[in-house]
Amino acid sequence: MNLKKLPLNNLSHNAGRTVGLAILVALLAFVAYGGSLVMSSLQNGIGSLEARLGADVIVAPATAKSQQDLNDILIDGVPGQFYMDASVLDEVAGIDGVEVASPQYYLSTMKAGCCSMPVQIIGFDPATDFTVQPWIERTYGGDLGLDQVVVGCNITGAPGATIKLYGVECGIVSKLEKTGTKLDNAVFATNETVRHLINEAVERGFPPDSHEDPAMRISTVQVKVADGYDPEVVAGEITLRVRGAYAVATRAMTSSVAESVSGIAGVIGVLMGVIWVLAAAVLVVVFSIAGKHRAKEFAVLRVIGASRKDLSGVVVKEAVLISALGAVAGIVAALVVVLAFNGALEAALGVPFLTPDIGTMALFAVGAFAVAMVAGPAASAVSARRLSKVDAGQVLREE
Amino acid sequence: MGDIRLETQGACKKFFRKRRDSAQYFDAVAPTDLQLAAGELVVLKGRSGSGKTTLLNMMAGLLEPSEGTVTLDGQNLYELDDAALSRLRNERFGVIPQGQTALHSLSVVQNVTLPYLMYRDDDGCESRALELLENLGIRQLADSYPSELSGGESRRVCVARALMCAPDVLFADEPTGNLDDASTQVVLEMLRSYADAGAAVLVVTHEQMAEEYADHVLKMDAGVIEARA
Incomplete structure (x- = not known):
C-alpha cells in the first residue's frame, strides 16, 4: 500500500x-x-420529417377535412384518404416556379395481414416521383414492379417476405430506414399496384371504404419548386389559380x-x-x-x-x-x-x-x-x- | 543513526484567540531553547493545555513557530519547502500522535508499512512491520482493521507505524494513553531501547512510569519549560 x-x-x-x-x-x-x-x-x-416529405409544396383538395387529413397522415400518422381530380396535376405543373409535379394516391386499410394497426398506403407515379424513390434507392436498387411494395421500418416483414393488402400478397422488396416520423408506419407502392389492390378488393366484394381510380383521381401533388422561387409564394399561387386545390409549403407544415x-x-x-x-x-x-x-x-x-x-x-x-x-x-x-x-x-x-x-x-x-x-x-x-x-x-x- | 541534534532556539507559538469583547494573541509556547540529542530520551510533563503538544508539533515539523527556529543538524526545518520538509518528516522523524490515529481503510500491517512505502520501494518491508507488531504484542492483529481494535491495540499500531522508517528522532505524544500497565511497560521499554540504539526521543506524557525510562524530565507550565524535574 x-x-x-x-x-x-x-x-x-x-x-x-x-x-x-x-x-x-x-x-x-x-x-x-x-x-x-x-x-x-x-x-x-x-x-427527417422534412427530408421524408421531400416536396417543397404539397397540393391537396381544398376542403378543410382534406387539409386536416393531410396533416393527420403526414404529421400525426393517422391513416386516411381524400381525393381530387387528376387534372389538377397538369394545372399545378403549369404554374410558374413549379419544376416538378408528381401525384400521390393515399389509400388506408383498417386491417392488413401484416399489422395490428391501420396502415397508410401511399401510391406514387414512378415516372415523375422525386419524394419516395430517392429513399427507396438507398435501400433497394431496382424499380418497383406490380404488387411490390416498400415498407416503413415499423411495418412487420423483412425484404423477401410478403404483406397481404386487401387480400393481395404483395412482395416486400425493401424496408426504409427509420425516420422517427409517422411515415415509418406507411407502405409505398406504385399507382399501378394501388389500382390493382383496389380492383382486387372490389372483385372480392370488400372494396375500400372510399376508393377512386388512381388514373382519374389523386390525393396530392408533390411539387418541387424551381431554384430562385419561394415555396410559400408558389404555394400561394397554386391555391389562387388551381380550382379545388389548396397548396401548402412543407416548411409551413412542419413549422408547428x-x-x-x-x-x-x-x-x-x-x-x-x-x-x-x-x-x-x-x-x-x-x-x-x-x-x-x-x-x-x-x-x-x-x-x-x-x-x-x-x-x-x-x-x-x-x-x-x-x-x-x-x-x-x-x-x-x-x-x-x-x-x-x-x-x-x-x-x-x-x-x-x-x-x-x-x-x-x-x-x-x-x-x-x-x-x-x-x-x-x-x-x-x-x-x-x-x-x-x-x-x-x-x-x-x-x- | 548518526550523531543527530534537534534543537529549538527561541521557538514560540502565539495563537489568535477571539473573545466576546476583544481579540488577542496568547502565547501557547513561550520562547523556548531545547535540545534533543542522539541516544537521549526526554520526558516532557505538564498539565493539559500547558503547551507540550504544541512544542512537540513545532519540533516535529508540523507547526511553524511564530518566532524562533527549529533546526535539525543545523538545518532550519521551516526554511525547507513543503515537499522537502514532508520528506524529511518521513525519513528522519517518527511521530506518535495523541489518540487513535490509525487509518481506518487500511489493515494494521498496511497502516504500519504506509510511511515506508510513501518514498521507498516495497523491498520486503512487511517483515519488518510484522517484527514491530510482534515486539508490541499485536502480531496476530496484522490483518485486522482499526475498527476491530481496542484503544490500547490501536495505540500500539501507531507506535509501530512511527518506528517503521527507523527515524532519527521519535516524538511520542501520550504514547501510553489507553494502555494497561503491562502494555505501558512494553511501549516505554521499546522507546528506551530505541533511544539506546541512537535515536533522540521526546515523550510527552502524564504517565508517572515514563520518568523511570527518561534521561531528562522536563516540566512545562503555561507555555514555559519551568525547570528540570
Whole structure:
C-alpha cells in the first residue's frame, strides 16, 4: 500500500460514501447524455420529417377535412384518404416556379395481414416521383414492379417476405430506414399496384371504404419548386389559380412541429440546467462534508510525511475515480432509457423522434463523460484545497 | 543513526484567540531553547493545555513557530519547502500522535508499512512491520482493521507505524494513553531501547512510569519549560 494506491483503497473501503458520490455524478452524466440524446433525436426527427416529405409544396383538395387529413397522415400518422381530380396535376405543373409535379394516391386499410394497426398506403407515379424513390434507392436498387411494395421500418416483414393488402400478397422488396416520423408506419407502392389492390378488393366484394381510380383521381401533388422561387409564394399561387386545390409549403407544415420541438427542447434544456446546478451544488457540499470528516485522516498522512501536493492528489484521484464510475453508470443508464423507451418518448412528446447514429451517440457519450470528469474533480477542489492545508498538529490536538 | 541534534532556539507559538469583547494573541509556547540529542530520551510533563503538544508539533515539523527556529543538524526545518520538509518528516522523524490515529481503510500491517512505502520501494518491508507488531504484542492483529481494535491495540499500531522508517528522532505524544500497565511497560521499554540504539526521543506524557525510562524530565507550565524535574 502506498499513496498511489490509497485513493482506490479508500473508495473500496468506504463503499457507501463512494456509491453515494458516484450516484450524484451519474445523475450529472445521465442528464447530460440523456438530454443530449433526446434533444438530438428531436432535431433529427424534424429534419427527417422534412427530408421524408421531400416536396417543397404539397397540393391537396381544398376542403378543410382534406387539409386536416393531410396533416393527420403526414404529421400525426393517422391513416386516411381524400381525393381530387387528376387534372389538377397538369394545372399545378403549369404554374410558374413549379419544376416538378408528381401525384400521390393515399389509400388506408383498417386491417392488413401484416399489422395490428391501420396502415397508410401511399401510391406514387414512378415516372415523375422525386419524394419516395430517392429513399427507396438507398435501400433497394431496382424499380418497383406490380404488387411490390416498400415498407416503413415499423411495418412487420423483412425484404423477401410478403404483406397481404386487401387480400393481395404483395412482395416486400425493401424496408426504409427509420425516420422517427409517422411515415415509418406507411407502405409505398406504385399507382399501378394501388389500382390493382383496389380492383382486387372490389372483385372480392370488400372494396375500400372510399376508393377512386388512381388514373382519374389523386390525393396530392408533390411539387418541387424551381431554384430562385419561394415555396410559400408558389404555394400561394397554386391555391389562387388551381380550382379545388389548396397548396401548402412543407416548411409551413412542419413549422408547428418545429415549434413543438423547440418548446420541448427548451423545457428539457431548463430541466437539464436546474438538475445540473442542484446536483453540482449537492456534490460540492457532500465532498466538503466528507472532507471535514476526513481532516484527521489527512492530518495523519501529513504526520507520516505526505506533502500538501500529495494530499490534494489523494482527494483529486478519489474524485476522478468516483467521477469515472459515476459517468459510465450515468451514460449507460441514459443510453438504456433512451433506447428502451424510444417509442414511449416519441408518443409522450408527440413529435418526430429519431435517435442519432452510433457515431454521434458515441461522440455525445465522450462529451458527457468529459463533462462529468470535469464536474466531479471540480466539485472536490474546495475540499482538496482545504484538506491539503490541514493543520495536522491542530487537528490531532482537537481529538 | 548518526550523531543527530534537534534543537529549538527561541521557538514560540502565539495563537489568535477571539473573545466576546476583544481579540488577542496568547502565547501557547513561550520562547523556548531545547535540545534533543542522539541516544537521549526526554520526558516532557505538564498539565493539559500547558503547551507540550504544541512544542512537540513545532519540533516535529508540523507547526511553524511564530518566532524562533527549529533546526535539525543545523538545518532550519521551516526554511525547507513543503515537499522537502514532508520528506524529511518521513525519513528522519517518527511521530506518535495523541489518540487513535490509525487509518481506518487500511489493515494494521498496511497502516504500519504506509510511511515506508510513501518514498521507498516495497523491498520486503512487511517483515519488518510484522517484527514491530510482534515486539508490541499485536502480531496476530496484522490483518485486522482499526475498527476491530481496542484503544490500547490501536495505540500500539501507531507506535509501530512511527518506528517503521527507523527515524532519527521519535516524538511520542501520550504514547501510553489507553494502555494497561503491562502494555505501558512494553511501549516505554521499546522507546528506551530505541533511544539506546541512537535515536533522540521526546515523550510527552502524564504517565508517572515514563520518568523511570527518561534521561531528562522536563516540566512545562503555561507555555514555559519551568525547570528540570
